[in-house]
Amino acid sequence: MGRHRIGPHAYDQCVASPTVVEEHEFDVSRVEAVGGPSGAGAAFDRLEGCMQSLRGRKMYGILYPGHPDRYFACLRLDNEESDDLGLERAIVPGGLYGRSHVRDWNTRIQELPRLFDALHAALVGSGYLIDRARPLIEYYRRMDALTIMIPVMGKDDVE
Numbered sequence: 802m803g804r805h806r807i808g809p810h811a812y813d814q815c816v817a818s819p820t821v822v823e824e825h826e827f828d829v830s831r832v833e834a835v836g837g838p839s840g841a842g843a844a845f846d847r848l849e850g851c852m853q854s855l856r857g858r859k860m861y862g863i864l865y866p867g868h869p870d871r872y873f874a875c876l877r878l879d880n881e882e883s884d885d886l887g888l889e890r891a892i893v894p895g896g897l898y899g900r901s902h903v904r905d906w907n908t909r910i911q912e913l914p915r916l917f918d919a920l921h922a923a924l925v926g927s928g929y930l931i932d933r934a935r936p937l938i939e940y941y942r943r944m945d946a947l948t949i950m951i952p953v954m955g956k957d958d959v960e
Contacts, residue, residue, distance in 0.1 A: 819899040819923045826895035829875035830888040837870035844874035851886040862939035863893060894935045898950040899924040906947035920951055929953040
């Protein structure tokens, strides 16, 4: 039997059911993207321009869906004394989030809406209700690894 090579994105497509985890709330410094998600690149440029280095920094994209969508490029702050870079501070709410990992995200930016839609469908198909009171989260773990998260209510809360 020969081995078959699996394509680079096969892992992203073969997870049977979504992973749901409890996230704690956390503080961020943030820059709002002009024009919603389409302005994310410029918002991250502005945020990163306030830092001497990205090394060791935890970067997030936070999306509040609505009309219009509001998107923020964010730097996670470790504690109350963390340098907020002179930017607006906010709290990202905790709770249950369904998540999926995206490899090579910077070559797949155009796919992110579809990947969020697929995660949404998988969560609903697994019996979760989407919590529309909390934001969608993008956690940029590394230059080649992104975790996308959608807030959900526990299955026990669905009745």
